[in-house]
Amino acid sequence: MATSSFSRGCFVFKPSAKKKKTTVDLESYFTDGCEGAESSETRFKLCLDLWNKIKTETEDLQDELNRNILDSLLEFTRKCSSTRRHGNWASQMRASEIPTAALVLGVNVPDHDITFQSLSELLRCSVTPHVASLQAKECGALKHLMKRVLERLMDAVVDDEEEEEEEKEEVQHSGAPLHKSVHCSLRALCDWYSSKTKKSSCSSSGKKRSSSAVDEHQQPPVVIIFKDLEAFNPKVLQDFILICSRYLDRLPLMFIFGIATSPSTVQRMLPHSVSSLLCIELFQSLSCTQHLTTVIDKLILTHSFPFKLNGKVMQVLVSIFLYHDFSVRNFIKGLQLALLEHFHSQPLSSLCCRKKEAQIQLQQLSAGDLDRIRQLPSFNRFLKEQEQQEQDNLQTDDTYLKEVCQKLLKGLHKYHKNYYPVLRCLHTLTSSLPRYPLGKQIRELHLICLEKNVWESEEYQSAMKLLKMLAKDELISLLQKCAEVLQPVKSKKMKNALVQLEELLDKFKQLNAAAELAPSVEEKLTCPVKNLQKKTDLFQLQKTLLEMNESRRAKRMSPFEVLRNEAVEFVDGLVKNHLSPPESKPLYEVCYYSSSATVRRHLNATPRTSIQAALSSPYCYIQNDSLKSEDGSVSNAAPDICIAHKLHLECGRLINLYDWLEAYSTVVSAAEGNDPDPDGSGKMDEVKHARFIRAVSELEFLGFIKATKKKTDHVARLTWGGC
Numbered sequence: 212m213a214t215s216s217f218s219r220g221c222f223v224f225k226p227s228a229k230k231k232k233t234t235v236d237l238e239s240y241f242t243d244g245c246e247g248a249e250s251s252e253t254r255f256k257l258c259l260d261l262w263n264k265i266k267t268e269t270e271d272l273q274d275e276l277n278r279n280i281l282d283s284l285l286e287f288t289r290k291c292s293s294t295r296r297h298g299n300w301a302s303q304m305r306a307s308e309i310p311t312a313a314l315v316l317g318v319n320v321p322d323h324d325i326t327f328q329s330l331s332e333l334l335r336c337s338v339t340p341h342v343a344s345l346q347a348k349e350c351g352a353l354k355h356l357m358k359r360v361l362e363r364l365m366d367a368v369v370d371d372e373e374e375e376e377e378e379k380e381e382v383q384h385s386g387a388p389l390h391k392s393v394h395c396s397l398r399a400l401c402d403w404y405s406s407k408t409k410k411s412s413c414s415s416s417g418k419k420r421s422s423s424a425v426d427e428h429q430q431p432p433v434v435i436i437f438k439d440l441e442a443f444n445p446k447v448l449q450d451f452i453l454i455c456s457r458y459l460d461r462l463p464l465m466f467i468f469g470i471a472t473s474p475s476t477v478q479r480m481l482p483h484s485v486s487s488l489l490c491i492e493l494f495q496s497l498s499c500t501q502h503l504t505t506v507i508d509k510l511i512l513t514h515s516f517p518f519k520l521n522g523k524v525m526q527v528l529v530s531i532f533l534y535h536d537f538s539v540r541n542f543i544k545g546l547q548l549a550l551l552e553h554f555h556s557q558p559l560s561s562l563c564c565r566k567k568e569a570q571i572q573l574q575q576l577s578a579g580d581l582d583r584i585r586q587l588p589s590f591n592r593f594l595k596e597q598e599q600q601e602q603d604n605l606q607t608d609d610t611y612l613k614e615v616c617q618k619l620l621k622g623l624h625k626y627h628k629n630y631y632p633v634l635r636c637l638h639t640l641t642s643s644l645p646r647y648p649l650g651k652q653i654r655e656l657h658l659i660c661l662e663k664n665v666w667e668s669e670e671y672q673s674a675m676k677l678l679k680m681l682a683k684d685e686l687i688s689l690l691q692k693c694a695e696v697l698q699p700v701k702s703k704k705m706k707n708a709l710v711q712l713e714e715l716l717d718k719f720k721q722l723n724a725a726a727e728l729a730p731s732v733e734e735k736l737t738c739p740v741k742n743l744q745k746k747t748d749l750f751q752l753q754k755t756l757l758e759m760n761e762s763r764r765a766k767r768m769s770p771f772e773v774l775r776n777e778a779v780e781f782v783d784g785l786v787k788n789h790l791s792p793p794e795s796k797p798l799y800e801v802c803y804y805s806s807s808a809t810v811r812r813h814l815n816a817t818p819r820t821s822i823q824a825a826l827s828s829p830y831c832y833i834q835n836d837s838l839k840s841e842d843g844s845v846s847n848a849a850p851d852i853c854i855a856h857k858l859h860l861e862c863g864r865l866i867n868l869y870d871w872l873e874a875y876s877t878v879v880s881a882a883e884g885n886d887p888d889p890d891g892s893g894k895m896d897e898v899k900h901a902r903f904i905r906a907v908s909e910l911e912f913l914g915f916i917k918a919t920k921k922k923t924d925h926v927a928r929l930t931w932g933g934c
Contacts, residue, residue, distance in 0.1 A: 250561045250580065253572065257564055258554035261518055262547060265510060269543050272509055273325055280314070280496045281330055284467070287312055287492060288338045291465055292432045308490040309455060311466040318471050319499040319537040320439070326496070327438050327469065339431035341404075347442030353450050358395050360435060365403050397454060401461040404433065436467045445480040452481070456488045499537040500652075506539055507654050510546065512634065514627040517563050518550055519793070522661035523807035529654060531814055545814050553804035558583055562801045566624045573617055581609050584616060584798070593619070593797040619797045626789075626796055628702045633789040634660060636693040640782060641674045643689065648674040660790050666783065678779045683771055687719050690778060708785060715778050722770055819930075822913060826856040847882035854878050855906035859915065865925045866916065868907070875903050 291310040316323050327344060334342045343363035350356035361367070408430055437443060455464050466489065470476050474493055477486060510516055520528070528545045532538065554560045558580060562569045584590055585606065594602055604611050638656050641649045648670040649656045665671050690712060697709040793799045824831065829849050830838040837848045845857040858874050859866060876899050910916050919927040
């Protein structure tokens with residue numbers, strides 16, 4: 212029976228076992244549409260080197276930060292495994308208790324994968340080869356959870372009753388080699404484990420090994436890692452734990468719970484009858500804010516990394532971290548994005564490298580690159596400060612310009628070499644002050660220094676006043692920490708500063724030695740107060756009070772106060788000489804990326820705006836000349852969904868589907884050069900009908916319309932207003 216209706220269906224396509232890995236083709240990104248194409252190859256190599264350096268540094272840093280917590284987990288698994296081997300399992304583990312490590316990782320969920328990957332590798336290398344990692348999204352039901360555990364531990368095809376016949380038919384039709392299938396139950400896992408341990412014991416007995424070494428590897432534990440405990444179905448988790456507890460005499464199970472919120476999650480998800488089957492030990496990882504501070508210190512607050520972020524870009528990345536996901540991994544992705552955009556959009560970024568390499572690149576600059584240098588805002592400010600003859604030489608003589616730029620780049624490198632040690636010294640002195648006037652974290656102080664002259668701010672003035680009130684021991688301790696910061700720096704100015712600081716510390720030591728021999732000024736000032744306690748007449752009292760008032764006005768500072776003020780003035784001089792904003796330095800644009808809007812647009816995705824922009828202006832995405840339109844209208848050659856979206860914008864709250872279809876057919880027919888109703892019968896072309904229904908279904912899926920019960924042949928519009 213023929214019909215003109217169009218029905219939708221849902222079809223499932225099983226993905227192939229092998230997934231293709233996609234990589235970013237950075238080289239094509241630099242060669243296609245890149246400004247300053249003559250230096251694009253050099254910039255690509257520099258960008259790739261820095262990209263790989265960021266990746267290597269962060270991986271090493273991640274391993275270093277997780278080393279303590281991972282070592283503790285390894286020790287826990289070894290201890291539990293040793294208890295099972297060298298004692299009665301039921302008595303040692305208090306009768307059917309599964310050893311469980313509750314690993315609190317924090318809410319920075321995107322960073323958890325790296326931690327669990329490192330943990331799995333370490334467990335397989337040093338404790339047990341039997342490790343299975345599970346995620347909640349693949350364990351919606353108990354049979355799915357059991358199947359994933361068996362598949363990852365046994366490395367075999369696991370059949371359940373529903374899929375057994377279907378899989379047999381697929382194997383017969385495809386002609387693929389038949390894998391050995393296993394029934395989905397823990398009994399099958401126990402049998403497999405017994406066979407594995409028997410094989411290992413037989414192989415070890417054939418070799419000359421000590422008995423202790425044989426025992427250590429005969430019965431390795433079976434570790435199951437639940438990466439995101441909060442996302443698991445509590446009922447599924449409870450049933451799985453109950454089943455596992457009945458097989459502990461045959462299977463040395465261990466659990467590791469990955470917890471994002473708090474340890475109380477275990478009590479909330481599991482009733483006492485189930486949680487009592489677990490022997491839980493708590494492990495706390497490093498907080499994500501401490502992790503971020505370490506990453507910033509290693510990658511950003513160092514002169515050895517030539518690429519820099521200006522204050523606004525840095526603020527965007529830190530804000531996304533603090534107010535969105537607390538993910539250090541995403542912060543590093545943002546840093547890599549800024550790196551890529553800088554080398555792609557800034558033709559002079561070929562000079563963003565080490566001092567010696569920058570000098571070589573400077574000599575290879577083209578005439579166009581030299582003109583770009585002359586147009587830089589920072590260079591123009593530097594040019595205005597020069598005499599007229601000097602300005603003319605810089606504007607006309609390319610060779611002389613290269614010589615001057617070489618000196619400016621050298622000065623920029625020296626600025627970075629001195630900036631970061633002084634920044635750390637200032638943070639060391641002010642981070643211990645009450646109410647943290649310049650911020651508790653060094654990144655907060657760094658942001659202030661990037662934006663303005665820090666010594667002109669009220670917070671800085673308040674910090675200097677508080678420093679002048681510090682006690683002797685506390686001030687000496689802070690100055691010694693500053694000396695430790697300056698000690699490894701090889702800059703001449705920092706070496707001179709270290710010498711002056713050590714002289715100040717020597718003066719404090721001499722002052723301590725002298726204070727033991729001579730009476731203090733404070734004791735002398737208390738003499739008039741003692742005299743007031745004696746009996747005296749009114750005239751004598753008035754005379755004594757006047758003397759005290761005069762002595763307070765003309766009070767002489769103690770030697771410690773003089774030395775303390777000298778130390779604070781020394782720090783103030785360092786700040787004013789070395790912590791000026793980078794925008795004040797000529798050619799800072801070479802190293803600093805400043806487009807915060809680009810970073811925010813890429814990292815803070817706005818799906819609705821992007822979808823509406825794509826539907827309203829398909830040319831921006833498809834880049835087809837036939838889709839160009841100047842008045843904001845959509846071309847009749849646009850994709851079907853774009854035409855349907857444009858027509859639906861012209862309707863009210865309720866849209867008549869038939870009228871919408873007629874308008875769509877008219878637009879599409881005009882694009883094809885055909886009459887929408889050539890025979891005058893009023894029948895709709897089935898192909899256009901199907902295309903229209905598909906476009907409407909896509910708009911419904913995207914959330915622009917929905918079905919309504921008020922009128923069966925109408926849909927309700929859900930969005931209003933433009934982008």
